[in-house]
Amino acid sequence: MAEFPFELHATDGNARTGVLRTPRGDIRTPAFMPVGTAGTVKALLMDQVLEAGSDIILGNTYHLMLRPGAERVRDLGGLHNFSTWQGPILTDSGGFQVFSLSQLAKKSENGVIFQSHIDGSRHELTPERSIEIQAELLGADISMQFDECTEHPISHEDAALSMELSLRWGARSKAAFGQRPKQSLFGIVQGSTYPDLRQQSAEALVEQGFDGYAIGGLAVGEGFESMCEVLDYTPGYLPPDRPRYLMGVGRPIDLIESVARGIDMFDCVMPTRAGRHGQAWSDFGAFNLKNARFRDDKEPVLAEVNCPASQDYSRAYLHHLVKCNEPLAAILLSWHNIAYYQFLMQRIRSSILAGTLDVLRRDLADKTAAGLP
């Protein structure tokens, strides 16, 4: 494992801003990682993802192991060369998708045997195989321990059993990872919405020692209030000098509230998925360009976002493209949404530096509640 240097430049309450330095480039934190599921951030060129202000992207182990296959990606030069993204890449462990997407997943102490949702072929993921795929075959800069993401709601007993299994898988992931001077391994805190379980999980992971710590098992239907509650206490059990990553979250309002509670890294499919469904994100929430109110609207999508997709096309043009199901609609709106998310992260980082995060928080909450004027 390699603890990438993590320099904190300022704090504001529990929020922090800084930079995580990796061999493939710096990651400004708090950071938003666009999701590149199958070696592509959907509908975008990697140049566009980069220009939008992204320092790191996420790749999905489950999707890549099934298509094109992890050994094939290795033979084609690793995920960076394959996808042409030359910055840092974080891969998930495959655990989440195995349970949510695959067929007939059978869990045991050893790992999970499952059938591909694409062709029904049989596969196995274990902590050892997940790490081999992530660190060795795909060549991820940051790998995640293999874990189980529980559903919501779940009983305390089942959440405890699952959390303990994830801890044992974490230890095996760490052993399998071994010495990799240019790659990091993050542990994942589980325990659903139970404070005692989150504490146990976090303390045990810190005892094992990882290069960074993720909070998993949120954004699974528990709701905004419950998520915030977990984030009120969980980051406090994690070492302040290591990055904290909230997996799979979320809307702009989720991001800023999580940052205020000490989170440094995020990933979410929301901006690209919304882009493929005609939606543009803004401080006022997401607005759907298909709505007839935009039919004659000469305004750009969102002039304050420094991105061609946000500035150079009228809402009327986007409305037209969405109505016609033109591929360019998904391209421009995915691009805008990623750029908007990175514009938000930049404002969050600047606000923390200036000690004014609360002002931005209130402003975003007010605008979100008001909706697009």
Next chain:
Amino acid sequence: MAEFPFELHATDGNARTGVLRTPRGDIRTPAFMPVGTAGTVKALLMDQVLEAGSDIILGNTYHLMLRPGAERVRDLGGLHNFSTWQGPILTDSGGFQVFSLSQLAKKSENGVIFQSHIDGSRHELTPERSIEIQAELLGADISMQFDECTEHPISHEDAALSMELSLRWGARSKAAFGQRPKQSLFGIVQGSTYPDLRQQSAEALVEQGFDGYAIGGLAVGEGFESMCEVLDYTPGYLPPDRPRYLMGVGRPIDLIESVARGIDMFDCVMPTRAGRHGQAWSDFGAFNLKNARFRDDKEPVLAEVNCPASQDYSRAYLHHLVKCNEPLAAILLSWHNIAYYQFLMQRIRSSILAGTLDVLRRDLADKTAAGLP
């Protein structure tokens, strides 16, 4: 009407190369015009269309009058501002699509009444309305006369009647166009595969006098040999100092054979449509990236085409994207195909300048026959 200056730089047999100078930019001829049906060249940014080597794009009157509506495009600043394409735009007259796409088209001497294929709404296209839409509302740099494109096969009698109707519609189009010092109007030669009708049509149009002349009614199922036959004699009836545009054609082999017979301009949906179906064009024809032979192919799509989509991604990556139905597959392959078509046009122009078009013709014919090595 405005006869844009058309400078011929060289001829090679019946082939010619030069430049058509429009107020919005020069068009190097022979020219290939990517099709921007609904104000977007499908799956591409206009910057990509331009960088690929395109001097002019085509817009479809039929599609734009139905969505978003021609008056709306005018209110939004015209087709150039609406679509962000700042170079020259040629629009078709809508005649072809009215007969091929709309429902219940009823033709009369006056024009065509039809129902939209999108929502069943009733519309009328006449020579006067077509010209109003193209020249006044969309603001096309080059408008086409309203015409009827006949099916293949068609009897000599029906072809003659239709051709004569198109001639009358041509005269009305010209009258409706009037004096437009910065816009051109092209006539369209009809007459199916009948030499006498093509001659009558061409001579009557030249007598009326247009800024350029298109050959319509080909690429409708008559086949390569019949198309070449029509092109053996038709261009000879047209004035050498005016551009000749072959509508809706075609494959690379069609383009070069048409250039050899005196054609200067082309449009076709083939490169973008092929791109959305996983196909990459090359001198060896189109190859489908979905084919398993490309699964481990580290070669770029086509290294000799100076385009990021052609050079920066492996065929194995494209194979993966196509298999996964990723939007990036359509983006990269449409971009490559447009760049390949423009690369072909550039070689055609250079060959005419050098007096070696026959060498390129034979080379392309041999490679097309051989297929991808």
